Amino acid sequence: MSDLRDLAGRPVIIGGGVAGLMTALELAPEPVVLLSAAPLGSGASSALAQGGLAASVGLDDSPARHVADTLAAGDGLCDEAVVKRIVEAAPEAIEKLERLGVVFDRTPGGRLHLGLEAAHGRRRIVHAAGAATGSELMRALMAAVRVTPSITIVEGFEARRLVVEDGAIAGVLAEGRTEHVTLATASVVLATGGVGELFQDTTNPLGCFGQGLALAARAGAELADLEFVQFHPTALDGAQRPMPLISEAVRGEGAVLIDEAGRRFLADLPGAELATRDAVARGVFRHLARGHRVFIDARQCIGQAFASRFPAIEAFCREAGIDPEIQPIPVRPAAHYHMGGVAVDAEGRSSVFGLWACGEVASTGLHGANRLASNSLTEAVVTASWAAKSVGGATAGSRKIPAETTMPARSDPTLARNIVSHAMGILRDGDGLRNAAAAFRPLAAGSSAAADPAVVGLMMVVSALHRKESRGAHCRTDFPLRDVVARRSKVTLGSILETAAELDATPLARSA
Structure with missing residues (x-):
């Protein structure tokens, strides 16, 4: 070296x-x-x-x-x-x-x-x-x-x-x-x-799997609020990854969300299409889960001005075969910001x-x-x-680096992505989070290419498991109510590994 x-x-x-x-x-x-x-x-x-x-x-x-x-x-x-x-x-x-x-x-x-x-x-x-x-x-x-x-x-x-x-x-x-x-x-x-590459559907570029979090955690740093992942409600629904984003500014100019029947299904949500992102993302997710498709319709409010107002969005829509001036744009939520x-x-x-x-x-x-x-x-x-x-x-300079330093394997988030996508989506539950923690623990303890992504995933799912409420972007179907007292979460890798070991001893985790 x-x-x-x-x-x-x-x-x-x-x-x-x-x-x-x-x-x-x-x-x-x-x-x-x-x-x-x-x-x-x-x-x-x-x-x-x-x-x-x-x-x-x-x-x-x-x-x-x-x-x-x-x-x-x-x-x-x-x-x-x-x-x-x-x-x-x-x-x-x-x-x-x-x-x-x-x-x-x-x-x-x-x-x-x-x-x-x-x-x-x-x-x-x-x-x-x-x-x-x-x-x-x-x-x-x-x-x-x-x-x-x-x-x-x-x-x-x-x-x-x-x-x-x-x-x-x-x-x-x-x-x-x-x-x-x-x-x-x-x-x-x-x-x-951020951590978007840990999700199947994401607007983040490849490589954003939380490497900085793994670096900090392995160095002993404290981390906070890892359970909170924001899903953007309107990523272009297609095969491209990262998913191109249909900016919130389009809705800000009056575009509305409709389904395949042309029904504006979020009209009764307080704030409608301009409600907070977590509320809109959950609304879109649930409508998709019922078997519908979801579109952004900018035909009436922007129409022929779309290309001049949003040239980048217009360009990738046309690459996907969509003319946003005369067609609604298919969208779905995607992991966007941590x-x-x-x-x-x-x-x-x-x-x-x-x-x-x-x-x-x-x-x-x-x-x-x-x-x-x-x-x-x-x-x-x-x-x-x-x-x-x-x-x-701060005091500048350097300290002596130990002579024997081992370079870890190049990270591959593929295994972690499958686990995180299922456990840490828009809607979460305790069973899924516990099973994810059990799956991550041996990967995080190892030295393979999956280790660093697994460390990040483990910290996220255990933090989500500890938050037994629904607040902001964190929605637990088994704890749908918001706690009266708001509290931030603070963890270290050491505390997470201890908790994961305890979870691994439970019957549910052993059977996962």
């Missing part, structure tokens, strides 16, 4: 999406390493993001209104102080992105064009290129990163383990196509995205000294039990700045 000696001691940022790129830019001119498993611009969920950035910049809006909508969507589990801090920083984040070269959509009068999405009381969604905001953000941020001399980009290397010595980060073990490397560092920032993640403080620090996290891999307390639409890109940009300041203020 070789060392990249010239990079020793620099902070290492793992992940090449918006959160990782922004953290690297915020750390400039401090020398940093940006480690990306895929070439920049591919493999990150950020590039696929169609929703925009939520920010209270409209004349009829205010941070207080944005806070209220976020807290309502989070169903009692948001950290209100964190919500206020991020929401109040959002308008400045938009300005910062524009200075970095992001071109946002504007009205003929020159003001930001603001969209409406589910559970927002005002138009506050700042978009770029219609429904291609993530792509535009990535274009501008990648360009800025590539011309910043202090940022060393290491592409094609996947982080496999964090080296921890005496309770602190000492380095990163990574593997490329032809070689293993050791990056000696005392500071690591995880910006690795509200849980590495538990971090107000500066992005984890419970392990020298380890930070930001973006989807982190659990800041902003999203609670159900993310408010378009708060995630805003969170990534804002918290990247906080994490960078904290990393920049």
Whole structure:
């Protein structure tokens, strides 16, 4: 195993999406390493993001209104102080992105064009290129990163383990196509995205199976709220993976959900098509389970303006043989965003000294039990700045890495995907979760390619099993009511393994 000696001691940022790129830019001119498993611009969920950035910049809006909508969507589990801090920083984040070269959509009068999405009381969604905001953000941020001399980009290397010595980060073990490397560092920032690849139906790109969670968990970090997975209710119903997303902005412009008979089956749901995502996803899921098909119908509200308003969506619809101007678009729910993640403080620090996290891999307390639409890109940009300041203020350098370090096998989430998809879907129950935990335990304890995905899956299903209520995106058919007292869940890999061992001794688990 070789060392990249010239990079020793620099902070290492793992992940090449918006959160990782922004953290690297915020750390400039401090020398940093940006480690990306895929070439920049591919493999990150950020590039696929169609929703925009939520920010209270409209004349009829205010941070207080944005806070209220976020807290309502989070169903009692948001950290209100964190919500206020991020929401109040959002308008400045938009300005910062524009200075970095992001071109946002504007009205003929020159003001930001603001969209409406589910559970927002005002138009506050700042978009770029219609429904291609993530792509535009990535274009501008990648360009800025590539011309910043202090940022060393290491592409094609996947982080496999964090080296921890005496309770602190000492380095990163990574593997490329032809070689293993050791990056000696005392500071690591995880910006690795979500867990969508653990589900059969997902909008996330391949590779997003929770690798950052496995890295953090094996390093001893505390994780929070892993049971909360948001399913987007309107992914294009087809064979393509990741599933193209029919942005919530389409419904924000008046599109409705209908079935094969043309019936608007969610008309009686409070908020109808613009109710919270968990409510709409469950409504669509149940209608599909009854044998119906579900479509987004934009013919009346958008019609011939669809191509100009949503060019990216129009393009992939036509690739699938659908003309959204004159045809309804077939949709179904898909795993989209993970509200849980590495538990971090107000500066992005984890419970392990020298380890930070930001973006989807982190659990800041902003999203609670159900993310408010378009708060995630805003969170990534804002918290990247906080994490960078904290990393920049920490003691730089590296620690000695043990001579004998074993590189784990390259991960394959196939086995975990089958288990997670059945146990951790839109509707869950105790029997399914216990059986999943029993199936995951030997995989997680092993050293095969299934081990890291199984670790993530095990932590998720045990967290879901412990939450004996239905709240936000977590819906238990055997515990359909919401507890009076809201509580966040905090776990470590050690505590999860102990619980899994106890579950494995139960008759139900032994017979699974």
